[in-house]
Amino acid sequence: MSGDLNPCPACGGRHLSEIYRLDAIPVQSCVLLDSADQARAFPRSALVLMFCDSCGLVFNRAFDPGLVDYASTTEESQHFSGTFNRFARDLVAEIAALYDLDGKQTLEIGCGKGDFLQELVRQTGTRALGVDPGFIPERLPGANGKDIRFRREYFDSTHIDYAPDLIVCRHTLEHIPQVGRFLRDIARLIGARRDVALFFETPDVRRVLAEGAFWDIYYEHCSYFTLGSHARLFQHTGLDVTRLYAAYADQYIIQYAAPAAGRVMPPAADDLADLRKLAAAFPARVAEIRAHWAQFVRRRQGAGKRVAIWGGGSKAVSFLTSNDLGPEVTDVIDINPYKQGKYLPGSGHRVSAPESLQQAPPDTVIVMNPVYLAEIGAQLQGMGLDPELVAV
Numbered sequence: 001m002s003g004d005l006n007p008c009p010a011c012g013g014r015h016l017s018e019i020y021r022l023d024a025i026p027v028q029s030c031v032l033l034d035s036a037d038q039a040r041a042f043p044r045s046a047l048v049l050m051f052c053d054s055c056g057l058v059f060n061r062a063f064d065p066g067l068v069d070y071a072s073t074t075e076e077s078q079h080f081s082g083t084f085n086r087f088a089r090d091l092v093a094e095i096a097a098l099y100d101l102d103g104k105q106t107l108e109i110g111c112g113k114g115d116f117l118q119e120l121v122r123q124t125g126t127r128a129l130g131v132d133p134g135f136i137p138e139r140l141p142g143a144n145g146k147d148i149r150f151r152r153e154y155f156d157s158t159h160i161d162y163a164p165d166l167i168v169c170r171h172t173l174e175h176i177p178q179v180g181r182f183l184r185d186i187a188r189l190i191g192a193r194r195d196v197a198l199f200f201e202t203p204d205v206r207r208v209l210a211e212g213a214f215w216d217i218y219y220e221h222c223s224y225f226t227l228g229s230h231a232r233l234f235q236h237t238g239l240d241v242t243r244l245y246a247a248y249a250d251q252y253i254i255q256y257a258a259p260a261a262g263r264v265m266p267p268a269a270d271d272l273a274d275l276r277k278l279a280a281a282f283p284a285r286v287a288e289i290r291a292h293w294a295q296f297v298r299r300r301q302g303a304g305k306r307v308a309i310w311g312g313g314s315k316a317v318s319f320l321t322s323n324d325l326g327p328e329v330t331d332v333i334d335i336n337p338y339k340q341g342k343y344l345p346g347s348g349h350r351v352s353a354p355e356s357l358q359q360a361p362p363d364t365v366i367v368m369n370p371v372y373l374a375e376i377g378a379q380l381q382g383m384g385l386d387p388e389l390v391a392v
Helices: 037-038 082-098 115-124 181-190 205-211 227-236 274-300 312-324 354-358 370-382
Strands: 016-026 043-051 057-058 105-109 127-133 146-153 166-170 197-203 239-247 252-259 307-310 329-334 364-365 390-391
Touching: 016 197, 016 274, 016 312, 037 197, 043 329, 082 370, 105 115, 105 312, 115 166, 146 364, 166 181, 181 227, 227 239, 227 252, 227 274, 239 274, 274 354, 307 312, 329 354, 354 370, 364 370
Parallel strands: 105 127, 105 166, 127 146, 166 197, 307 329, 307 364, 364 390
Antiparallel strands: 016 043, 043 057, 197 252, 239 252
């Protein structure tokens, strides 16, 4: 523990401890690169994860926002998966059941490629604005109109001249280093209104700590939350948590909030004692799991087997670079056509379409997210392939 470090960006606490360190990892993991040489030479930086004993936030003390450019060619979309699309549509239906948004204003901060916001407009009739520096207009043809608009820029509350009725923020908070300041900025946008709703979706680090899931730790994610630390951040900012639960096989936090009205925190937010134990055990746990997977891959390569990874995104980049895996993995597969033919930063692996496996069938396929095991297994079977199929 140390009191000499910069304070926790969520609560200002100074009772911090280091729980994980990597000396050099790629500073972006969803960037699209055109050659193996360019990918292997991609900039790297250190990662130092700290745990705040006061609120439970986990954050990268070494994070430098100047090293990350979200306006560059990035590809984070998961909407090419039927499994993920069903999940996203169900979330929209849940929002539609909770709020009457017909004709009202919705702001999505960090809208990505716009798929979720487009579905929200379709189901609810809301009038929407999406803000994201990585938005690509040609990926959502016909989306701009009277009901939906996009701005290709970073969120700045001074650029929004109205208080939305609903604020949506999905898979963005984990990219924000100064999370307290970010929430206060949103509170200023809301102003004196008491009828504004907020919907946040953020990765849940509790599972990462419990499983030693090092593949879910990467540079762009500079802030990591559990249900409780997520809710405490909102409470600290003067926002009430109205609904809180874990979804998508406990990988994501789903949280609804509103301007403070003295509501009681949900029981799920009471996790700090458990979180302290998980953080204390994490250094040994993550070392064990890293060693397991490095040995798993190298043993199979040593036996002359072909090992493929399915999922050419951030998880694959972290899995490969954290353990310095290169030729031990012969193929990296992704169904997203925008990733295919591009190269992973750090390791330099080329991302290929699933059909490429028919030319040189793998002996083992490592699935980067167990949620997709059934979907991937069916696709492999449809191609006449029956490799050993394992998930991290």
